[in-house]
Amino acid sequence: MEEQMKNRGLLIVGLLVAMLFAALDGTIVGTAMPRIVGELGGLGVMTWLTTAYMLTSTTVVPIAGKLADMVGRKSVYVTGLVIFMIGSMLCGMAQTMNQLIFFRALQGIGGGIMMPMAMIIIGDIFTGEQRAKWQGVFGAIFGLSSIVGPQVGGWIVDSLDWRWVFYINLPVGIIATVLISIALKSYKATGPVKIDIWGMFTMIAGVVSLLLGLTFGGKDYAWGSWQIVSLFAAAVVFLTSFILIESRVSEPILPLRLFKNKSFSLLSGIGFLMSVGMFGAIMFVPLFMQGVVGISASESGTVMIPMMLSMMLTSIFGGRLVHKLGMRTQMLIGMIAMSVGFWLLSGMGIDTTKLSAMSYMVVLGLGMGLVMPLITIALQESFPKSELGVVTSSSQFFRQIGGTFGMTILGAVMNVQSSGLLNAKLVPYLEKLPEQSHDMVQQMESMIATNPQSLYSMMYSPETLAQIPAAIRDTLLPILKSSMVESLHHVFLYGMVFVLIGAICTFFLGKITISKPVKADDTPQVDA
Numbered sequence: 001m002e003e004q005m006k007n008r009g010l011l012i013v014g015l016l017v018a019m020l021f022a023a024l025d026g027t028i029v030g031t032a033m034p035r036i037v038g039e040l041g042g043l044g045v046m047t048w049l050t051t052a053y054m055l056t057s058t059t060v061v062p063i064a065g066k067l068a069d070m071v072g073r074k075s076v077y078v079t080g081l082v083i084f085m086i087g088s089m090l091c092g093m094a095q096t097m098n099q100l101i102f103f104r105a106l107q108g109i110g111g112g113i114m115m116p117m118a119m120i121i122i123g124d125i126f127t128g129e130q131r132a133k134w135q136g137v138f139g140a141i142f143g144l145s146s147i148v149g150p151q152v153g154g155w156i157v158d159s160l161d162w163r164w165v166f167y168i169n170l171p172v173g174i175i176a177t178v179l180i181s182i183a184l185k186s187y188k189a190t191g192p193v194k195i196d197i198w199g200m201f202t203m204i205a206g207v208v209s210l211l212l213g214l215t216f217g218g219k220d221y222a223w224g225s226w227q228i229v230s231l232f233a234a235a236v237v238f239l240t241s242f243i244l245i246e247s248r249v250s251e252p253i254l255p256l257r258l259f260k261n262k263s264f265s266l267l268s269g270i271g272f273l274m275s276v277g278m279f280g281a282i283m284f285v286p287l288f289m290q291g292v293v294g295i296s297a298s299e300s301g302t303v304m305i306p307m308m309l310s311m312m313l314t315s316i317f318g319g320r321l322v323h324k325l326g327m328r329t330q331m332l333i334g335m336i337a338m339s340v341g342f343w344l345l346s347g348m349g350i351d352t353t354k355l356s357a358m359s360y361m362v363v364l365g366l367g368m369g370l371v372m373p374l375i376t377i378a379l380q381e382s383f384p385k386s387e388l389g390v391v392t393s394s395s396q397f398f399r400q401i402g403g404t405f406g407m408t409i410l411g412a413v414m415n416v417q418s419s420g421l422l423n424a425k426l427v428p429y430l431e432k433l434p435e436q437s438h439d440m441v442q443q444m445e446s447m448i449a450t451n452p453q454s455l456y457s458m459m460y461s462p463e464t465l466a467q468i469p470a471a472i473r474d475t476l477l478p479i480l481k482s483s484m485v486e487s488l489h490h491v492f493l494y495g496m497v498f499v500l501i502g503a504i505c506t507f508f509l510g511k512i513t514i515s516k517p518v519k520a521d522d523t524p525q526v527d528a
Contacts, residue, residue: 007183008125012134014179015118018081019138021172022114023145025088025107028153032162039162042097051215052101056108057115058400059207063200064113065120065393066253069386070195073121074184080113081177088169116393121184123380123388137316138373144312194251202245203253206238207401214408218415219451254394263382263512264391266505268398271375273502274335275402276409277342277495278368282307283407284414284491285345289357291456292350292481303354307361307368314369321370327378327512334370335503341367342496346489350481375399378512406498410491411453417487418452425479433472440468456484 029049037046068076087107094100122134156164213231221227246252258264282304289295289303314334322330341364348357376395383391426448430441447455458468458480468476 010179011121011125011183014176014183015121016138016141017172018077018114018176018180019118019141020145021169021176022084022111023141024149024152025111025169028149028156028165028168030149030153032153032157032165035157035162036100037097040094040097040100045097045101048101049104052105053108053111054404055208055211056105057112058211058397058404059204060109060112061116061393061397061400062203062254062390065116065389065391065396066196066251068117068120068389068393070251073117073124073389074181076113077117077121077184078177078181080110080117081173081180082110083107084110084114085170085173085177086110088166088173092163092166116389116396119376119396120389120392123376123392124385144308194249196245196249196251196253199242199245199249199253202238202242206235206242209238210235210401211404214404217408218412222450223412253390255390258387258391258394261382262508263510264379264394266509267375267379267382268395270331270335270371270502270505271395271399272402272405273498273505274338274368274371274375275399276406277338277498277502278364279403279406282364284410284488285357285361287453287456288348288484288488289354291484292348293352293354293357295354303358303361306358307365310362310365311369311372314366315373316369318370318373322374322377327374328506328509331371331374331378331509332503332506334367334374335499335506337367337370338364338499339367339496339503341365342492342499346492346496348488349485378509381512406495410494413494414487414491415452417490418456418483419448421483421486422448422452422455422479425483426476429475429479452483456480 033046033049036049064076064080084107087103087110090103091100091107094103118138122138126134153165156162156168209231213228213235216231217223217228243256246254246256285303318330318334325333341360344360344363345357348360376392379391379395380388427445430444433441444455
């Protein structure tokens with residue numbers, strides 16, 4: 001028993017290290033973007049550094065969970081770690097932007113495998129009451145990465161070289177791999193392992209088509225363009241084929257029978273709706289702080305820190321609180337707290353201070369921390385251990401898809417509201433300008449019609465503002481600020497609506513009992 005406890009301690013350390021370095025990667029890379037573009041060029045495809053990683057990591061999550069159930073946690077997790085490290089090494093060695101994008105996609109495959117595995121293994125080695133505590137701790141790791149990531153990334157870029165943003169993953173990854181390899185027991189499948197190849201193919205094709213359509217729609221191409229319509233049509237065809245295949249194969253990647261379980265359907269829906277509101281709204285807070293309040297990009301990042309800290313605290317303490325409040329009550333309280341946070345954000349105006357915005361973000365973070373770990377715990381309590389992999393990864397998959405939908409839907413809300421307001425407020429003024437301003441007027445009217453958010457970007461670009469005559473600038477800026485504020489009011493209110501719908505879903509959850517810790521002499525095996 002002592003050896004088992006010792007191994008469990010090593011395993012937890014390995015999981016924490018692996019999750020921290022995977023979570024840090026996203027925020028660190030964002031900080032290094034300007035330096036990367038400066039050396040490799042490719043400004044026009046810079047967003048693909050994030051898009052490529054998102055596409056592969058999101059798509060592979062449910063596949064990783066199913067494989068973990070079939071062939072064991074250890075082989076899948078270590079494979080993910082190795083792929084992530086190889087991808088990191090190749091990213092650091094990239095000589096062109098296209099190479100770097102390809103290697104980021106490879107790195108994303110490793111990240112997508114690693115993402116659900118920690119939660120699956122926590123589900124294996126702990127009972128429900130212990131999971132609540134540990135998954136809160138692991139959830140806090142993500143919050144910590146958001147706080148320290150930009151600072152670490154800035155230090156690496158300034159002191160070393162942008163390539164070390166990727167190389168730093170290697171020693172940390174090796175430590176995590178060694179610890180997990182030692183502490184996690186191997187598992188040998190009995191009988192033939194049936195891999196759902198056609199299910200994998202149709203799911204990957206369908207999800208990638210959907211994510212590409214959501215990523216490019218309204219930005220690079222109009223929603224009604226043949227490119228976007230074709231991507232959505234392909235998504236419908238492939239995902240329909242995926243559903244048909246999953247209903248017939250013996251070992252489906254995403255068993256459709258899971259949706260017959262009311263808890264699975266409701267919790268997946270709650271996670272999806274929470275992510276739609278959360279990711280979509282959070283994306284716009286720095287935009288407000290830089291464009292309206294007028295603070296720098298680095299300062300706007302500090303506005304997010306209180307939210308992350310409050311989320312970390314409630315993630316940890318929420319794991320203990322759930323025993324007193326109950327699963328459904330705590331989830332409802334958290335969703336309502338998030339809704340209040342969005343409502344407060346929707347009231348921000350031109351006179352809003354940095355301190356006020358930070359206090360609103362704290363309320364939002366408190367709600368997020370109460371809910372996020374509970375979704376995974378509730379699902380794991382509703383299914384046998386033999387299905388923990390596919391159930392946990394499916395939940396993670398729906399949350400990631402929800403985040404992508406959120407950024408797209410609320411981005412579209414922002415554009416529609418902005419176009420209407422700018423057409424009403426700015427176009428009449430532009431039409432009165434003298435003939436010599438014709439080119440500038442034409443350019444602005446085109447931006448209003450296609451991508452009004454790009455017009456707002458001039459508010460936090462002193463170089464662009466300096467090129468506009470002072471008389472025009474003094475009239476232009478108040479119009480842009482007031483239009484942005486009114487548009488963001490709608491964005492935050494829509495975010496609130498999605499979260500409130502999720503809160504309503506909690507009423508339909510049945511009673512989910514959290515299992516108690518077993519006695520010392522019945523310590524659970526690390527049966528990975």
